[in-house]
Amino acid sequence: MHRRAFIGTAAAGLGMAPLLRLTSRKQPYRVALIGAGWWGMNILRTALAAGSARVVGLCDVDQRHLRAAQDEIDMLTGTRPQGYEDYRALLEAARPEIVIIATPDHWHALGAIAAIKSGAHVYLEKPVSHTHDEGRAILSAARTYERVVQVGTHRRVSPHNISAMAFLRTGSVGKIGMVRAFVHYGGGPGTLTPDADAPPGLNWNMWCGPAPLRPFNPRIHPRGFRQYLDYANGQLGDWGIHWLDQILWWSEEQHPKTVFSTGGRHIKVDGTDAPDTQVATFTFETFTVTWEHRLYAANQAEKTNIGCYFYGTKGTLHLGWRDGWTFYPSRTTDPVLHEDALLDQPDDQSIRALWDDFTRAIERGTRPACDIQHGYHATSMCLLAMISLKTGRSLDWDGARGTILGDPEATSLLRRPYRAPWVYPVP
Ligand SMILES: NC(=O)c1ccc[n+]([C@@H]2O[C@H](COP(=O)([O-])OP(=O)(O)OC[C@H]3O[C@@H](n4cnc5c(N)ncnc54)[C@H](O)[C@@H]3O)[C@@H](O)[C@H]2O)c1
Numbered sequence: 001m002h003r004r005a006f007i008g009t010a011a012a013g014l015g016m017a018p019l020l021r022l023t024s025r026k027q028p029y030r031v032a033l034i035g036a037g038w039w040g041m042n043i044l045r046t047a048l049a050a051g052s053a054r055v056v057g058l059c060d061v062d063q064r065h066l067r068a069a070q071d072e073i074d075m076l077t078g079t080r081p082q083g084y085e086d087y088r089a090l091l092e093a094a095r096p097e098i099v100i101i102a103t104p105d106h107w108h109a110l111g112a113i114a115a116i117k118s119g120a121h122v123y124l125e126k127p128v129s130h131t132h133d134e135g136r137a138i139l140s141a142a143r144t145y146e147r148v149v150q151v152g153t154h155r156r157v158s159p160h161n162i163s164a165m166a167f168l169r170t171g172s173v174g175k176i177g178m179v180r181a182f183v184h185y186g187g188g189p190g191t192l193t194p195d196a197d198a199p200p201g202l203n204w205n206m207w208c209g210p211a212p213l214r215p216f217n218p219r220i221h222p223r224g225f226r227q228y229l230d231y232a233n234g235q236l237g238d239w240g241i242h243w244l245d246q247i248l249w250w251s252e253e254q255h256p257k258t259v260f261s262t263g264g265r266h267i268k269v270d271g272t273d274a275p276d277t278q279v280a281t282f283t284f285e286t287f288t289v290t291w292e293h294r295l296y297a298a299n300q301a302e303k304t305n306i307g308c309y310f311y312g313t314k315g316t317l318h319l320g321w322r323d324g325w326t327f328y329p330s331r332t333t334d335p336v337l338h339e340d341a342l343l344d345q346p347d348d349q350s351i352r353a354l355w356d357d358f359t360r361a362i363e364r365g366t367r368p369a370c371d372i373q374h375g376y377h378a379t380s381m382c383l384l385a386m387i388s389l390k391t392g393r394s395l396d397w398d399g400a401r402g403t404i405l406g407d408p409e410a411t412s413l414l415r416r417p418y419r420a421p422w423v424y425p426v427p
Pocket residue numbers: 034035036037038039040059060061062065085087102103104105107125126127152153154206207208209221222223224238349
């Protein structure tokens with residue numbers, strides 16, 4: 001049975017109107033993009049299509065990406081925006097009202113905080129940070145400077161996710177004691193790609209920025225940084241945050257009490273260093289969460305390779321991505337319920353609804369759907385699991401204070417040294 005009608009009521013019930021058009025502001029916002037790669041350009045195109053953006057600057061440390069972005073914006077708007085290699089020069093010269101940040105993860109904190117301090121509202125890609133204390137510093141800056149910071153966890157405004165949340169809250173799934181989140185993408189061991197000279201036009205030193213300066217490898221940039229722990233946090237930091245955020249949204253919890261993770265690199269021999277296999281458990285007061293990922297062994301044995309299962313006393317709800325949501329009742333005589341996903345192209349996302357929610361929050365002075373606080377909490381779950389994996393220990397988390405209890409070594413991993421001249425942001 002399809003439940004398409006659920007969308008409207010669900011959106012209304014959660015106080016959101018994801019497809020509402022911006023109407024009240026006459027002038028488009030002065031928008032700048034830092035990180036003009038794959039996802040940054042998806043956001044910027046969407047902002048232009050929404051009619052609420054005028055591009056006043058583009059920043060990228062790779063001239064190839066920068067020029068391609070300038071060409072495209074010129075083609076779309078008839079105006080070629082100024083290009084910058086250094087985000088600080090962009091903020092100083094262009095004085096944007098909104099900054100989109102879509103760099104690799106290790107640059108999120110410095111870019112976001114500088115943008116906030118310059119007076120801009122920020123659309124910040126997930127995960128909010130590469131280490132925990134950076135996320136706290138972004139949250140603190142957003143509150144101090146009273147700027148809206150929307151995180152790119154667009155599943156909070158995606159129609160089938162909204163209606164799944166409303167369905168869970170009707171009590172139809174019963175009391176939920178466990179949620180299992182997972183992403184299993186197939187792949188093989190891979191092969192080594194040799195290091196190389198950085199391509200002409202790429203400022204590799206600036207790309208690495210506050211992170212360690214590794215030799216350039218074409219596997220890292222563009223897009224491959226996700227599987228290198230100097231710059232990101234593997235599949236958990238990349239994909240896990242989306243699903244852990246859905247669980248925090250459903251439960252209205254902010255943080256787990258304990259976190260344990262194990263895993264390793266059992267298959268990959270491709271020069272990346274993030275775990276190809278990982279399991280994490282998170283204990284909350286009334287339910288337990290698990291995360292699993294595997295970067296190999298695509299198969300037809302498992303029904304779906306992505307999403308969360310909510311296990312309740314009345315049945316199990318699978319919340320997925322392209323496959324919408326499906327409820328399997330415990331009573332086998334009851335019908336299975338299903339709702340399709342309704343996603344935007346390219347890449348099956350809900351950026352438009354997230355962008356409109358963002359500009360609405362700026363106009364009204366309210367918190368957006370994916371406020372930095374939500375992004376910080378979901379990111380923290382991923383980062384804590386990575387610390388547990390590295391230390392091999394279960395962590396007791398004092399989420400209210402943002403500290404790990406009784407474990408100085410693990411606590412020291414809530415941050416990391418920055419490469420000079422960059423200075424680690426203080427919350
Ligand atoms: N919300 C989502 O569903 C979603 C989807 C995809 C990617 N993302 C996020 O978007 C971000 C970018 O990912 P991507 O796949 O587009 O990567 P990408 O490699 O295609 O783009 C990143 C760009 O940032 C540039 N860059 C690096 N350092 C910079 C700096 N200091 N200043 C300016 N530019 C710099 C790179 O040269 C590159 O052009 C990541 O944080 C990723 O997690 C989010």
